[in-house]
Amino acid sequence: MNVPVALVPLDGLDPRLLHPVAANVLEVFGLVAQVAEPAESPASAFDPLRGQYRAAEVLAFLKPLYPEARRVVGVTAADLFEPGLNFVFGLAERPGRAAVVSAHRLVTPEGRLFLLRLMKETNHELGHTFGLGHCPDPTCVMHFSNSVAEVDEKGRFFCARCRAELERALERL
Numbered sequence: 001m002n003v004p005v006a007l008v009p010l011d012g013l014d015p016r017l018l019h020p021v022a023a024n025v026l027e028v029f030g031l032v033a034q035v036a037e038p039a040e041s042p043a044s045a046f047d048p049l050r051g052q053y054r055a056a057e058v059l060a061f062l063k064p065l066y067p068e069a070r071r072v073v074g075v076t077a078a079d080l081f082e083p084g085l086n087f088v089f090g091l092a093e094r095p096g097r098a099a100v101v102s103a104h105r106l107v108t109p110e111g112r113l114f115l116l117r118l119m120k121e122t123n124h125e126l127g128h129t130f131g132l133g134h135c136p137d138p139t140c141v142m143h144f145s146n147s148v149a150e151v152d153e154k155g156r157f158f159c160a161r162c163r164a165e166l167e168r169a170l171e172r173l
């Protein structure tokens with residue numbers, strides 16, 4: 001079952017980074033992903049004192065985009081936060097159609113590692129859109145990450161339990 005996922009480069013993120021992420025989405029979810037036109041997060045989402053964007057507002061901006069796609073995932077070069085949290089790596093509707101990932105804190109001079117981190121966070125937020133919660137298995141992509149070290153500790157795949165839950169959700173898509 002191939003259902004398209006729109007990957008939207010936001011706020012100056014190099015769209016070329018999203019091609020390997022799209023290939024990863026096809027591999028892990030069995031869903032064809034396409035890289036959409038670059039876009040900008042709404043200025044109203046930006047908090048000038050923090051120098052960060054409100055993740056929920058960026059998510060609200062993404063929701064109506066590409067209505068023909070089953071999922072829309074924005075990947076921003078900007079830093080994201082949620083009230084009460086210093087930053088977030090991403091945010092998603094759970095369950096739902098839209099998700100956003102921030103590349104800001106994932107950046108490293110090691111290009112392959114950067115891509116791997118982007119894939120993990122994209123898979124994590126997409127997992128939330130399929131209704132999955134956080135997983136206690138530190139190697140599962142649905143494990144909650146508070147730091148880049150924790151992102152690096154987990155894989156880009158789902159543990160057996162999360163995989164089974166994801167498969168059930170994919171059947172209903």
Ligand SMILES: [Zn+2]
Pocket residue numbers: 124128134144
């Ligand atoms: Zn999460």
Ligand SMILES: [Zn+2]
Pocket residue numbers: 135136137140141142143158159160161162163
């Ligand atoms: Zn899991």
